[in-house]
Amino acid sequence: MKCINKMRLLCLCGIAAVFMSGCGQTVVSYDNPYDIYSTSADYGLASEGAGSEKTYFSQNLCVADDVNIGNDTTDSQVAEGAGTFNLATNTVTYAQNIYEKLYPASTTKILTAYIALKYGNLEDYVTVSENAANQASDSSVCGLKAGDVVQLKDLLYGMMLKSGNDAAIAIAEHIGGSVEGFADMMNQEALAMGATRSHFVNPNGLPDENHYTSVYDLYLIFQNAVQDQTFLDIISTMSYDVVYTDVNGAGVEKTWENTNQYLTGKEKAPEGITVVGGKTGTTGAAGYCLVLYSYNASGQPIVSIVLKADGKSNLYLLMNEMLSGFAN
Structure with a gap:
């Protein structure tokens, strides 16, 4: 289309x-x-x-009718929403409920990173607050402690690779003054991109009924983010070694691994597809989510998105079907 x-x-x-x-x-x-x-x-x-x-603003963007495309030839039943967008030809090649309101989970962090790169100084040092460090033990975290001093650039890697909710809060408080202030920035930036079916209340995507988006809105947000080379550098990194100081000034060393299984080698992309990177997300309400940036066999940039898959294996199953059959 x-x-x-x-x-x-x-x-x-x-x-x-x-x-x-x-x-x-x-x-x-x-x-x-x-x-x-x-x-x-x-x-x-x-x-x-x-x-x-x-x-x-949408002259070079994909604006499609609210109809499904291609989902009758894939295992589309394993996910609630999905889409494939060719950035070179400005076409939607696969569409499955792309305008439906869905929870984004940690794919929210794409917008958080975009705002941090737009308004922040990567060389800034950020002191981790109690609020940032106090994340649920079963949530995805970088292991930051209150009083840790971490460079903003390192926090971005921790948030995008390790999917650290603590890093996301630290970034939000540093850039927006508070989580609430940063959420206001998120909503303003999203609207400026045309993402009118989204509303954000936090920088990490933890469940909230007022925190939602759509496949199409995530495409709008992600295609803006990938125009920044630093963002591309971050999402294409397999692992990242970081050194920062704790509240007592002692050095802390960590290695953060990417959660994207295409980068870790646990999943293989279809022939002809070169995966650059992206962002995963998982919560009970959101299911398994993945936003991906890749190149097809012709070297054209492709954005592909799956939201609310019913399992990790099915998430990558549908993504591979989309990439093999619709990344053209």
Whole structure:
């Protein structure tokens, strides 16, 4: 399916403009309030160059109808939502409930990393708070303790590879001043990307009924993130050695391994597919999730997403079926 659908494009622009007008920003009045060209530029939805040509925020994005594509030829029953997006041709090649509201689990951390890279200084040193260190013992953590001093760059690796919920909270508090302040940033950034079916309340994706997204919104967020080379460097790393100091100034050494089984070698990508990296996520409510960035046999960049799979093996089963049959 070609990705530009005019009616959906207008709807996205209108919805994003309405939502963003309520985000505490300065009220702007317009001579022609119903002229989408004059208003949307103020919300980052369209830009205007030297001439009169208008450029929409979604000009080079996939905007597809709410229909399923290809799921009758895969084991689609193992997951609630999935999609494959060709960034070179701007086409949706596989679609399975891509607009359905779903829980993202730790794929949330893609947006957290995007914001940290956009607004943070990777050389900053962050002191881990009690709040950040106090994570459930059965959740995914980096093992940080209150008073640890860790460089922001290292926290990003811990969050994206080890999927550390403690690292995510430390990043959020450093960038946003608090978890709540950072969540506001997340929602503003998501809306600016056109991700109108999402709402975030924390930086790590732990379950909350008010924390949700969709396959399509995750595509929008992820395709923005992969434009940053540092982000690509992080998600493509198999393991990361880190040294930081504890509350007493003593050195702490750790190695954080990537949870992406394509990178660890536990799963093999289909022939012709080169996996760069991505982000996993798992909770009881969200099921097994994976957002992946790869290249097909023609060297075209592909974003593929599976949400709410019923098991880890089925997560990779469906992902491989999508990559082998629809990454074109």
